[in-house]
Amino acid sequence: MPIRDGADATALREVAQRLADGELVAFPTETVYGLGARADDDAAVARIYAAKGRPADHPLIVHVAQAEGARAFAAAWPARAQRLTEAFWPGPLTVIVPRAPGMGTAAAGGQDTIGLRCPAHPVAHALLAEAAALGVAGVAAPSANRFGRVSPTQAAHVAAEFDPSLWVLDGGPCEVGIESAIVDCSRDRAVLLRPGTLTRERIEAALGGERLGTRDRDAPRASGTLEAHYAPRAKVRLMEAPALKAALSVLGPLAGGAKPPVAVYSRTVGPLPAGIPGRAMPADAAAAAQALFSALRELDACGTPLIWIETPPAESAWDGVRDRLQRAAAAG
Structure with a gap:
């Protein structure tokens, strides 16, 4: 190319x-x-x-x-x-x-x-x-x-x-x-x-x-507004921090050489169990937006079937990031 x-x-x-x-x-x-x-x-x-x-x-x-x-x-x-x-x-x-x-x-x-x-x-x-x-x-x-x-x-x-x-x-x-x-x-x-x-x-x-x-039923069609979009190959699951922590505690550390079943992208949850790949989501909304798609690509490259992602905050500054992640999750 x-x-x-x-x-x-x-x-x-x-x-x-x-x-x-x-x-x-x-x-x-x-x-x-x-x-x-x-x-x-x-x-x-x-x-x-x-x-x-x-x-x-x-x-x-x-x-x-x-x-x-x-x-x-x-x-x-x-x-x-x-x-x-x-x-x-x-x-x-x-x-x-x-x-x-x-x-x-x-x-x-x-x-x-x-x-x-x-x-x-x-x-x-x-x-x-x-x-x-x-x-x-x-x-x-x-x-x-x-x-x-x-x-x-x-x-x-x-x-x-x-x-x-x-x-x-x-x-x-x-x-x-x-x-x-x-x-x-x-x-x-x-x-x-x-x-x-x-x-x-x-x-x-x-x-x-x-x-x-x-948006209502009479709105024009527009780019990136389909229910499912922005999706990696792995299935994305959005989870509130308490639910993500609980799921990771059940999962526990992996045995040596075991293939990880999930990758994690989170602002507040950590450290992760041994063997679970993950990335830290920036705490600032603008920085999180800038890093979002690169992070999804990197986590998808881990080859896990699932990516667990901590739901972004409800503040309006996070609306764009939350929108992309909700649509990525809908594709699964």
């Missing part, structure tokens, strides 16, 4: 040209690595769905280099979207707005709305700007992993997922570590469809104190 240095100007130009030619590339954002194709070419976008094994009606997010570039995909630009993008772009926030006819049909999964984001990662910004100069209106990019599996936060994670012919821009580990918050601005009330690291309180403050609605 051609992994290219995202700081190399020649590599950026070559990858941008591949996008302009309708090919797939992978690139870093501050949230996770994305698998991208030009969003104004439905045939190119179809290659994303095929490569990931993703249902064609499960929409993608279109990434743009500048806020002004998002307008090409929008039939209307609601005031709520304007307030949110002024507050958080570039950054880990996606807004859903009415879609312009004929623009991004495949990326939107056939819906009359579309999700738009301006990422903050310098490599993503540089790539999107180079692609825009070649006539690419925006880049549709879900996470660069097989559909439903653990999202990638390093170039090596992408390399483990796809055909060696895929070009990957390496921008180092992702700073945020989980996908963007998604806010539906296409209806008469702003609705949080997927939490991220931006808290509900910060989003509501940017909306002038308007309370965010909750």
Whole structure:
């Protein structure tokens, strides 16, 4: 797989040209690595769905280099979207707005709305700007992993997922570590469809104190909102700390050479019984988000059939981490 240095100007130009030619590339954002194709070419976008094994009606997010570039995909630009993008772009926030006819049909999964984001990662910004100069209106990019599996936060994670012919821009580990918050601005009330690291309180403050609605049956389909998602091969079980401690006490230390039946990811439970692999979950919500997908991949590599994970705290700062873990657990 051609992994290219995202700081190399020649590599950026070559990858941008591949996008302009309708090919797939992978690139870093501050949230996770994305698998991208030009969003104004439905045939190119179809290659994303095929490569990931993703249902064609499960929409993608279109990434743009500048806020002004998002307008090409929008039939209307609601005031709520304007307030949110002024507050958080570039950054880990996606807004859903009415879609312009004929623009991004495949990326939107056939819906009359579309999700738009301006990422903050310098490599993503540089790539999107180079692609825009070649006539690419925006880049549709879900996470660069097989559909439903653990999202990638390093170039090596992408390399483990796809055909060696895929070009990957390496921008180092992702700073945020989980996908963007998604806010539906296409209806008469702003609705949080997927939490991220931006808290509900910060989003509501940017909306002038308007309370965010909750997802309902009329909400647009949006990336990463299926009940089961973000899952390792091992089955994930979320457990409150007392239940996790009790289960580990019953399990006890393993006999020498015995294969561990479970791996553990916990903030407060420890030390673990001898022979049980585990990682410590950071006590800070932002640090936990940044480490989450790498931790899941490392624990999955232990080869255990189960991963026991301590349920994150109930505070809103943890909503994004809790959401990803609940969906990972639902896949089991």
